Amino acid sequence: MADHEPGQYIGVRLTINGELVYRHYSLSDTPNGKSYRISIKREEQGQVSRHFHDVLQPGDILELLPPAGDLTLIEGDEPLLLASGGVGQTPLLPMARHALSLGRQVIYLHAALDADHQAFKGELEALKSEYPQHLKAVRIHERGNEAEHIGRIDRSLLAHYLPDLKTRCYFVGPQGFMTAINSALSELGVDEDRRHFEHFGPSRPLEAA
Numbered sequence: 001m002a003d004h005e006p007g008q009y010i011g012v013r014l015t016i017n018g019e020l021v022y023r024h025y026s027l028s029d030t031p032n033g034k035s036y037r038i039s040i041k042r043e044e045q046g047q048v049s050r051h052f053h054d055v056l057q058p059g060d061i062l063e064l065l066p067p068a069g070d071l072t073l074i075e076g077d078e079p080l081l082l083a084s085g086g087v088g089q090t091p092l093l094p095m096a097r098h099a100l101s102l103g104r105q106v107i108y109l110h111a112a113l114d115a116d117h118q119a120f121k122g123e124l125e126a127l128k129s130e131y132p133q134h135l136k137a138v139r140i141h142e143r144g145n146e147a148e149h150i151g152r153i154d155r156s157l158l159a160h161y162l163p164d165l166k167t168r169c170y171f172v173g174p175q176g177f178m179t180a181i182n183s184a185l186s187e188l189g190v191d192e193d194r195r196h197f198e199h200f201g202p203s204r205p206l207e208a209a
């Protein structure tokens, strides 16, 4: 197995109906030297995500490109704020696990439509029990009554959970989500070099959205 850092992704190369296609998927678990895990949201019209969900079977062989990506943990002892929207959780979950194993404080904000659309519930609960002093995990749902907050991640919610201005902030999600978080953190005084994000689609400047 090629080694990887928590937060990185791999490429997959598939031939679907005679067409060669490539996609990237974040490695959603910490490195273990034996296997990779990817976690894919099925897009209703998506070519590759539907192929994974509807066609591929256990035992099928996939062609992979080596792990890559710059969204990785920057060493230090500052607290971390990891904010994800929807499937953007995939790189941040292994980063949280790794940071916690190093004794760092992690604020984990996850936004989803509702409880039915929230992935990795069990893993987060397990992490919370393992690191009760270091992990604060907060769910933000647009509807329902299970989450700590109903609505969206906005400036006041970030202000409430941001430990201090030295905090390293990582955020991944839909373009509008990242634009909103980036500007809210900027307004709160978090320097640009402490704001880290990754696009799951074609990259665009956050201000342009």
Ligand SMILES: Cc1cc2nc3c(=O)[nH]c(=O)nc-3n(C[C@H](O)[C@H](O)[C@H](O)COP(=O)(O)OP(=O)(O)OC[C@H]3O[C@@H](n4cnc5c(N)ncnc54)[C@H](O)[C@@H]3O)c2cc1C
Pocket: 009, 023, 024, 025, 026, 027, 038, 039, 040, 041, 042, 043, 044, 045, 046, 047, 048, 049, 050, 087, 090, 091, 198, 199, 200, 201
């Ligand atoms: C660094 C990186 C990491 C990523 N990590 C993950 C991850 O961990 N998990 C994950 O699920 N994804 C991840 N992605 C996204 C992933 O690479 C794919 O973009 C995603 O799976 C959609 O691919 P697709 O082939 O299914 O959709 P595509 O066919 O490429 O379509 C893209 C979008 O357009 C919509 N669409 C397509 N055709 C139509 C149509 N005719 N009408 C209307 N809408 C349409 C689809 O619904 C979909 O939302 C990552 C991307 C990057 C760049």
